[in-house]
Amino acid sequence: MRTLLSAEQLDSGIARLAEAVRADVGRRPLTVVGVLTGSIVVVADLIRRLDGPICVGMVWASSYRGSATRPGELDLRLDLLPDIAGQEVLLVDDIFDSGRTLKALVTELQRRGAARVQSLVLLRKLGRAEVTLEPEYVGFDIPDEFVVGYGLDFNGGFRHLPYLAALDPDDIEAIRGAAPDVASNR
Ligand code: IMP
Ligand code: MG
Numbered sequence: 001m002r003t004l005l006s007a008e009q010l011d012s013g014i015a016r017l018a019e020a021v022r023a024d025v026g027r028r029p030l031t032v033v034g035v036l037t038g039s040i041v042v043v044a045d046l047i048r049r050l051d052g053p054i055c056v057g058m059v060w061a062s063s064y065r066g067s068a069t070r071p072g073e074l075d076l077r078l079d080l081l082p083d084i085a086g087q088e089v090l091l092v093d094d095i096f097d098s099g100r101t102l103k104a105l106v107t108e109l110q111r112r113g114a115a116r117v118q119s120l121v122l123l124r125k126l127g128r129a130e131v132t133l134e135p136e137y138v139g140f141d142i143p144d145e146f147v148v149g150y151g152l153d154f155n156g157g158f159r160h161l162p163y164l165a166a167l168d169p170d171d172i173e174a175i176r177g178a179a180p181d182v183a184s185n186r
Pocket of ligand 1: 038
């Protein structure tokens with residue numbers, strides 16, 4: 001496992017993102033919608049830096065199964081979402097990979113009557129986009145590698161790491177050999 005971004009680098013990335021959001025949104029009320037489960041750490045750190053009136057809601061999305069490192073079918077659940085009609089919404093996710101998760105969620109939030117939907121991701125994997133949507137706020141561009149930590153998991157583990165690490169193929173094989181697949185909720 002190789003460290004890609006240290007806790008300090010992630011912290012300054014979050015500060016930069018919060019500043020960019022407030023520069024655009026000003027003091028207007030903002031509903032932050034996090035995508036469970038991978039965004040929990042980004043949301044927790046970001047909202048504490050977003051000065052001003054804020055509501056927080058969560059939705060759930062999953063496109064990976066167990067120890068897969070390439071996405072499968074997209075599964076969305078929005079039953080935890082508060083009423084966002086007429087609200088200015090910031091959709092927050094851990095990583096923009098193919099972009100299919102954010103694209104589907106932005107469409108759904110618009111359909112529910114949000115006045116405006118912007119999206120923010122901590123990470124964007126280079127060369128992987130399959131949609132035309134571009135997130136308004138991107139913390140870091142990273143190479144096309146499977147990453148864990150700071151909320152991101154592999155087969156349910158590693159979300160608690162305070163830094164971001166890339167898993168090499170050897171790491172992935174070793175972890176696959178050691179533990180059965182869990183029902184993923186990335
Ligand atoms: P997308 O729909 O392909 O953009 O996939 C985005 C979702 O896949 C993110 O919300 C993550 O939860 C998950 N994901 C994509 N790449 C990685 C990775 O390298 N590590 C862990 N999770 C990932
Ligand atoms: Mg996710």
